[in-house]
Amino acid sequence: MNRTARLYALVEELRAAAPRPLTVAVLAARFEVNTRTVQRDLQALLEAGVPVRTTVGRGGGWSIDPEMTLPPIRFTADEASALVVALAAAGASVPYAGAARTAAQKIAASITGSAAVAAQELAARIVTLPSPSDSTVRAAVEQALTTNMVLRLSYIDATGRESDRVVEPAGLLTADGRWYLIAWCHTRQAGRGFRLDRITAAAPTDAQAQPHDLTELLLGSAAAGAVQPTVLASLAPPPRKRKATPR
Template sequence: MLTSSSRLLRLLSLLQARRHWAGAELAERLQVHPRTLRRDVDRLRELGYPIEASSGVGGGYAFRPGQALPPLLLDDDEALAVAIALRTAASGMVGGIEETALRAVVKLEQVMPARLRKRADALRTTITPLDSIGPVIDATLLAALASACRDQLSVRFTYTDIRGAASERWVDPQGVVHTGSRWYLVAWDRGREDWRTFRLDRIQPPATMGAHFAPRPGPEGGDLKAFVSRSLAVSPYSAQARIVLHAPREVMAQRIPATYGLLEAIDVERCVLRCGAHALDHLTYWLLAFDVDFEVLEPVELKERLIRAGERVARSVGPR
């Protein structure tokens, strides 16, 4: 049987782990009587934790938003993950949060137990992030768009395309995707009546939130990463190709960024690459650089260029 203080900490940890707990299930996890559970919940409320109780079918306990952020209970791995994330944010691509992230990680590391602080110090002193290679994103804009996706709120903003032309957009946001160098908003464009991707660094803040919209099935069956990959690596180009690579998708995904091509697994040993370029010659020499066997499914013109390129290479290394 846990002591009263230990039981309160355990109860707090459970309540923070899920949105809602049935009373009977929570009492069973703590191995206490429901009356004891109610008293423990009351004690946490007295300490400032906003715990909501509901009765009847489906009733139980849940945290509700409060005016102040209550203390959170993190296990060792969770605390270490948060520390790493905060240090990454302090040197990352989201602007306006660097100083805030550093303050937060200092507070966290100050209260870490010695065993955990040693692990955090090892990571801090041995991991050196490279300079960001992508544009810096406004943190307020990123948070606003993420909230609009979650709450299904339409958004209006001014967008600047690759040619520098600005236009007003009214969209129903579906999700935000990070490719490693850039952030993209996937949204239903009401003016174009189609799904679109928008680079966040080309959206002029502030974005204006509108009314709720009716949800619709997302593009690519809801796989937003695949949609962004196709939008960036295939759709914009006049020369498009499908190639079977004789290597596992997981292996090729480490070599081909999502912005260069869309990979789909065939089986454990092969995958299909969908990609594009402004000219087939660009695809020809890119494919020849792969150290894997491959088969061109389409177009036929790419096969012909590869044959000619192979013959040229053979002549170059053959006897004179």
């Protein structure tokens, strides 16, 4: 068993035993390696962000939080290739690119067999031209969306005019390879779209944003017909029912 496969199997062994901890000696016997190798593997998992932990003393050992890890996933060759293409499209300029990169590393470590071969062969045949991106701006937008905080930004519109805006983020729109922050603009007192590559500066404030319906903010705009990508439908919560207005 190579190291990548062993690391994956090690996680699953800890998942199966959770919440009971396993000692290094038990794990070494299970994978037929020495204890020093297991210690290095566990340290590598820890550094990669896998939620493994160790407890000392009688009854101690290594354990994992099963709620923070995925169960085994078996990809077909086509599914693995599709993931490669999707991750290649998630370049440095797209939102949450950093998290996508670390997720890709975890997925890659879990793919084995013919699926792994297909993914590796396709990955070697995909190239991209790097595009400039402001990681500070992107990080501020990501944080504002995740924490529902009001965002202060500087923006250059299509005519080249720069303005300062205070906005309440509602969501993200992607169209023709570009990303837009859809938000309620305090200056315009209306919903507006801000192309991410035209935001020159962004900083979160201490104010909590009010909830805004993304579909309603897009009404009357060129993106009024935007729909949720089919692939994300299973991840999103069901739509909230509107309260009936008494007559």
